[in-house]
Amino acid sequence: MSNQRQSGGVGLFDEAGVERWPDALAGARLHVVTGKGGTGKSTLAAALALALAAGGGRTLLVEVEGRQGIAQLFDTPPLPYAEQRIAVAPDGGEVRGLAVDAEEALLEYLEMFYNLGLAGRTLRRMGAVEFATTLAPGLRDVLLTGKVKECVGRTVGDDRRGRGPRQPLYDAVVVDAPPTGRVVKFLDVTKAMGTLARTGPIRTQSEGVVALLHSPQTVVHVVSQLEDLPVQETLDTVDELAEANLPPGAIMVNRVRPARLPVTDRVDEGGLRAGLEAAGLFLKDDEVGGLLTEVDEHTERLAVESGVRSRLDAAGMPQIELPELADGVDLGGLYELAELLREQGVRHDR
Template identity: 45%
Template sequence: MAPPGAPSSSPADDPADDPAGTGAPRLHVVSGKGGTGKTTLAVALAIALADAGRRVLLCEVEGRQGLSRLLGTAELPYEEVEVAEGAGGGQVVGLAVEPRAALLDYLDTFHGGVLGGRGRGGRASTVLDRAGAVDVIATVAPGLRDVLLIGKVYEAVLRTTTSRGGSSATGTPVYDAVVLDAPPTGRVTRFLGIGAELAQLAGGGPIAGRAASVAALLSSPQTAVHLVSLLEELPVTETAEAAAELRAAGLPLGTVVANRELAGSSAPQQVPDDDVARALGTALGTDPGEEDDLVAALVAQNRTRTAQVGEQERWRAELAALGRPVRSLPDLPGGVDLDGLYRLADHLVASPLLGSTR
């Protein structure tokens, strides 16, 4: 923060660094071990932001159509379509970023005038497409592929009402926030770090420039990488590894989310199995003293769950030791349907992730 009266020309005051002028992250990257709830968290976070009145872009880059499946909408095209509305008047716009389309888009936006233009030669992408270059770049070169995917996200973050994601950002941002359902922990650091890597490799030229801009955004306070975990050994271990990798790569960690927390006291009183069986037998009307399969199964489940609830505390402490804020989301017993997503979003409104309040 500059003192009053100081010239406001420091890099931090450049509106391109913070077009919304809030100082809060605008790009929320969600990663985690596979199956822990990345897609669920990304969608719930987007809804929570829309509930606060924000216009939010929700992106997926893995071509799985996980967002549309969860939201119960038609498959997302490579196009920004409104997928949900927030209670506070905000909107969630969905986008499935696909490498080939992202490349064509990039070529037309940045090289339209250089390669063929729109006159005789047709669109820049058409010219290159005929030469087979598009497929080589989009499918063969994996680093380039990732830069194109994340480049599209970058463009959406910086896009304003008067520009299309170029370097000079004037006007107001089209999206108040962008949420990215990112690759899992095992691949996310490389995915997010590819810009910096490619910027060096490519030496010069427009792709190197693009890669460098992407890298600058991702390592800036405009980005927060949230990690979702379960309160179990394996996901917690992977979360700790990912946090260390992301830190080493200079990528800004956001909040750690402990998903699927089981309700119950953190130090549950151990009720003897016999007492549980007797109470269940009475409730279910089975003969006292008689062996009953259902009662036995319920007693076993109760024992497992009691142990799990007790263990959760330990794993939550390990997550807290990573030095980032930790938020819990409840386990929804029936799984996550549309209703469940809104319930999880309510939790995120009540207890926001880092940088998602303003």
């Protein structure tokens, strides 16, 4: 990979001296990842699941929007409604993946309390299950977050045969959540429950979901990019999360490109031409002009970036930075991002 990073990694602390991955984040067990569409939210959720599993852990990466994004990222066949091993983490450890589906989750509930047998499939084919999940706003979200909570809380015996004292099955669960515009509604289970029956199995489970989401076990990360709109949406989301009393995690600034030329360096055509010739490059006028256009655009971009950076800093949250990968994101790129996360202190304290 020929990608060049800024002076070899960005370290454990940001420029303002804020720790990028404080202990509170390392202790969390449910990591919810949101971000404006197109900022790389799913990619970073996957890289985070890899980084948190590193060194012998086990994490679960969950997607909730029915896009089969995990399968695409890890280059595996579409995931069924079952947890499956999708990757081996750096230095040992594994990542499992799960594509949660509201209709399957509803059927799962019904199976627990009513014996529907094979008819469950028929009901689904008829569209009855989908219909039921759309009857009450928020039921779908309650079902999805309910399944996530069940995964976080699941335990296994700690010896090889599954006996002995029980331990959590997953060190951490990472959710590739809906984008910024919809995430607070997705997580605001209390509100969604307003439309459901006052008693019953889902009600009970939802109360557990609310407790988990508002506990220090949960953190919500927001993926951003150094541009106007993504930063605006990030800040709006941070406010909304605070209002809904949901615990903030880190701002993950994605696709940071290197600052090659400080804004203060003026580039003049004569100097550039002389420099190019010294490097053995004898370029035509329009070539030199093209390079100068690129310099202008770079300068313009840096000005925008410095403006939005100070707005992000004002949010007072830990910040993680990830570079744009030259080769795009493939499986190798995911591991590279996971490695960069670890260099910034991203870990799970077991």
